[in-house]
Amino acid sequence: MITTYKVFVPSVIGSGSSLRTGLELKQLNIKKVLVVYDEGMKKVGISDKILNNLEAAGIEYIVFDKVIPDPPDTTVEEGAKIARESEIEGIVAIGGGSSMDTAKGINVLINNKPPISKYLGVQEGLKDGVPIIAIPTTSGTGSETTNMAVISLTKLNKKDSVVSPVCIPKLAILDPELTLGLPPNMTAATGIDALAHAVESLTGAHSNPLSDALSRESIRLIHKWLPVAYEDGSNLEAREFMMYASNYAGMAFTNALVHVGHSIGHTLGANFHIPHGIACALVLPEVMEYASKTEYKKVAMVCEALGHEIKENATPEEIGQGAKKVLRNFIKSLDIPNIKELDIKLEDLLKVAPAVTQDSGIALAPYRITTKQVTEMLKSAYNA
Amino acid sequence: MITTYKVFVPSVIGSGSSLRTGLELKQLNIKKVLVVYDEGMKKVGISDKILNNLEAAGIEYIVFDKVIPDPPDTTVEEGAKIARESEIEGIVAIGGGSSMDTAKGINVLINNKPPISKYLGVQEGLKDGVPIIAIPTTSGTGSETTNMAVISLTKLNKKDSVVSPVCIPKLAILDPELTLGLPPNMTAATGIDALAHAVESLTGAHSNPLSDALSRESIRLIHKWLPVAYEDGSNLEAREFMMYASNYAGMAFTNALVHVGHSIGHTLGANFHIPHGIACALVLPEVMEYASKTEYKKVAMVCEALGHEIKENATPEEIGQGAKKVLRNFIKSLDIPNIKELDIKLEDLLKVAPAVTQDSGIALAPYRITTKQVTEMLKSAYNA
Numbered sequence: 028m029i030t031t032y033k034v035f036v037p038s039v040i041g042s043g044s045s046l047r048t049g050l051e052l053k054q055l056n057i058k059k060v061l062v063v064y065d066e067g068m069k070k071v072g073i074s075d076k077i078l079n080n081l082e083a084a085g086i087e088y089i090v091f092d093k094v095i096p097d098p099p100d101t102t103v104e105e106g107a108k109i110a111r112e113s114e115i116e117g118i119v120a121i122g123g124g125s126s127m128d129t130a131k132g133i134n135v136l137i138n139n140k141p142p143i144s145k146y147l148g149v150q151e152g153l154k155d156g157v158p159i160i161a162i163p164t165t166s167g168t169g170s171e172t173t174n175m176a177v178i179s180l181t182k183l184n185k186k187d188s189v190v191s192p193v194c195i196p197k198l199a200i201l202d203p204e205l206t207l208g209l210p211p212n213m214t215a216a217t218g219i220d221a222l223a224h225a226v227e228s229l230t231g232a233h234s235n236p237l238s239d240a241l242s243r244e245s246i247r248l249i250h251k252w253l254p255v256a257y258e259d260g261s262n263l264e265a266r267e268f269m270m271y272a273s274n275y276a277g278m279a280f281t282n283a284l285v286h287v288g289h290s291i292g293h294t295l296g297a298n299f300h301i302p303h304g305i306a307c308a309l310v311l312p313e314v315m316e317y318a319s320k321t322e323y324k325k326v327a328m329v330c331e332a333l334g335h336e337i338k339e340n341a342t343p344e345e346i347g348q349g350a351k352k353v354l355r356n357f358i359k360s361l362d363i364p365n366i367k368e369l370d371i372k373l374e375d376l377l378k379v380a381p382a383v384t385q386d387s388g389i390a391l392a393p394y395r396i397t398t399k400q401v402t403e404m405l406k407s408a409y410n411a
Numbered sequence: 412m413i414t415t416y417k418v419f420v421p422s423v424i425g426s427g428s429s430l431r432t433g434l435e436l437k438q439l440n441i442k443k444v445l446v447v448y449d450e451g452m453k454k455v456g457i458s459d460k461i462l463n464n465l466e467a468a469g470i471e472y473i474v475f476d477k478v479i480p481d482p483p484d485t486t487v488e489e490g491a492k493i494a495r496e497s498e499i500e501g502i503v504a505i506g507g508g509s510s511m512d513t514a515k516g517i518n519v520l521i522n523n524k525p526p527i528s529k530y531l532g533v534q535e536g537l538k539d540g541v542p543i544i545a546i547p548t549t550s551g552t553g554s555e556t557t558n559m560a561v562i563s564l565t566k567l568n569k570k571d572s573v574v575s576p577v578c579i580p581k582l583a584i585l586d587p588e589l590t591l592g593l594p595p596n597m598t599a600a601t602g603i604d605a606l607a608h609a610v611e612s613l614t615g616a617h618s619n620p621l622s623d624a625l626s627r628e629s630i631r632l633i634h635k636w637l638p639v640a641y642e643d644g645s646n647l648e649a650r651e652f653m654m655y656a657s658n659y660a661g662m663a664f665t666n667a668l669v670h671v672g673h674s675i676g677h678t679l680g681a682n683f684h685i686p687h688g689i690a691c692a693l694v695l696p697e698v699m700e701y702a703s704k705t706e707y708k709k710v711a712m713v714c715e716a717l718g719h720e721i722k723e724n725a726t727p728e729e730i731g732q733g734a735k736k737v738l739r740n741f742i743k744s745l746d747i748p749n750i751k752e753l754d755i756k757l758e759d760l761l762k763v764a765p766a767v768t769q770d771s772g773i774a775l776a777p778y779r780i781t782t783k784q785v786t787e788m789l790k791s792a793y794n795a
Contacts, residue, residue: 035419038621040619040620235424236424236655237422237655237658237659240624240625240628240659241624244624244628268620271620271621274621275621275624
């Protein structure tokens with residue numbers, strides 16, 4: 028069934044909903060769009076299906092299919108040039124985080140002068156772009172509901188984010204059918220990304236009752252449905268719940284923010300070129316153990332949402348150890364590679380610890396963390 | 412702790428947060444406001460506390476303290492005249508549903524010509540008003556997060572709603588301290604209103620995974636904390652969770668919509684002058700029994716959120732009967748008066764059945780319902 032909800036980023040949700048794209052654009056009075064995706068979308072037939080739908084609705088479109096993983100500033104700037112020249116009235120982003128981030132970056136540059144590197148960090152005064160419709164094809168990033176675009180800065184060889192209302196999609200279309208073809212390893216890696224968002228949001232600096240409720244629901248859904256989607260990618264029910272889980276985790280973390288796990292994830296990702304979801308999961312069990320010292324009530328919620336009951340009189344330490352164990356077991360059960368399996372040597376791994384504590388996200392940690400503590404966490408994850 | 416979330420209606424939440432009102436207005440660049448409340452707010456000292464806060468922040472204000480229950484069109488029009496003449500830049504609504512609905516009605520008339528009765532029903536093209544900050548002092552209506560204002564039409568002797576983006580507050584301030592003084596009977600009656608929203612949203616015509624998650628969380632919180640708040644109004648934790656529960660239920664029903672229970676509630680309210688929450692609760696158990704024929708999965712969720720486990724192989728009928736029983740027991744436990752205790756005679760009660768099936772909300776019923784069925788439901792509730 029196709030249903031709608033209107034909360035933060037309004038969404039059209041349900042199986043087949045991507046075939047509402049043309050209709051939704053019409054209702055927004057948008058006649059000409061830039062459609063942003065990667066070549067893989069064409070191969071699997073997803074982009075063509077949506078382009079046909081736009082045509083049937085009488086929407087004029089220009090294709091920008093040059094999205095690549097870890098979207099570089101150069102791609103964003105190229106796309107923005109096309110967007111400006113062709114005077115599009117909207118952007119349709121089809122794909123995972125990379126497509127959505129590219130689309131958001133393009134949107135920033137429609138009425139703000141390039142380069143995109145001028146607009147890193149939290150931006151209050153940017154000029155508006157055009158409405159973005161985000162159509163995720165993975166269940167992981169939650170980017171369809173966030174206010175940020177992660178961009179790779181080619182010359183500096185690093186990643187950074189633009190955080191702005193201009194990055195918030197006007198509408199998300201959550202069609203689980205688009206994820207049916209995702210192979211098991213991608214299903215697991217993206218699903219674990221959503222788990223990392225939800226788990227870190229619960230212990231996040233701006234966590235609040237609503238983000239907590241969304242995080243917990245997300246963890247519960249991932250615990251129940253990610254193993255099913257991983258085992259049988261054609262299970263539409265599992266695909267559907269994973270899409271919601273990813274969306275809720277996106278809503279939670281765009282409000283509550285993530286912290287140490289993502290600082291480690293970004294650093295490992297940049298240094299060893301590991302997919303984002305996997306990079307964030309590698310040390311997540313240790314991050315929860317660390318967080319339990321002050322955030323044990325929240326860490327206990329993580330455990331419970333993962334089906335691991337916490338005794339009433341459990342100490343923070345016991346809660347932390349429980350979380351570490353249950354998270355690692357869950358991650359292992361999805362065959363997510365560990366640090367050794369990724370062929371990272373211990374000495375190379377430990378070298379990145381200072382970079383972790385220099386990551387801007389580390390300011391959001393539940394309590395102050397030293398390079399020595401990060402080193403211990405990396406060691407523990409290596410030996411797990 | 413004071414935290415924020417930004418979803419549909421962004422909120423500032425937590426104990427003491429009402430003392431952020433001035434600061435929030437400043438951040439919105441609003442210098443002059445109309446403050447809307449009823450005389451009771453002055454008596455208990457709530458409005459003065461907030462007015463002092465506005466003064467300290469240098470916000471100019473005009474008081475409109477003529478709010479009365481079931482806000483009439485005449486009050487709304489009187490308030491709107493003041494708002495227009497004094498060129499206010501924002502509205503602060505302090506109170507329960509009546510204050511917030513009055514404020515919303517006033518906002519509609521700032522740039523749309525009176526009378527308010529011209530704008531009943533779903534309105535797409537209304538001219539914008541000014542930003543509303545909604546500060547609820549009860550945990551029940553959820554009006555701080557909805558797009559509708561219920562107005563009493565004096566000449567027609569009936570209630571109707573304006574549904575418009577102009578009614579959506581710019582910000583909700585959820586300060587549970589403001590509910591500490593609410594007497595037990597009001598605590599129960601407003602809390603049961605939130606329960607009715609959550610329960611009906613779950614089986615609502617536009618229910619969706621997110622509204623479902625919010626409804627279920629709301630029911631769980633109400634089940635756990637309403638009895639506590641009822642027994643001991645000074646329990647701040649219970650007051651806090653009830654405020655969230657009411658807010659989540661508001662979010663859920665503004666997206667998923669309510670149905671037969673509210674059609675009955677509105678009709679009983681209009682005919683027998685019963686408070687809204689109580690009127691909606693009187694036949695709610697029967698409504699869930701009725702809904703279970705088609706919506707048994709959702710009705711099972713209601714049961715489970717109320718701590719009543721449903722066997723895996725339970726029939727829709729068993730689920731319906733379970734829901735009826737658990738809901739009635741919960742409502743009774745809060746000493747909510749039943750139909751007999753409200754001194755309504757059976758013959759008078761049954762006379763309203765045709766009016767129920769003529770209520771506009773009945774179109775949202777899970778499946779078609781006849782006057783005869785409504786009569787049976789009323790009889791069952793009378794004899795409960």
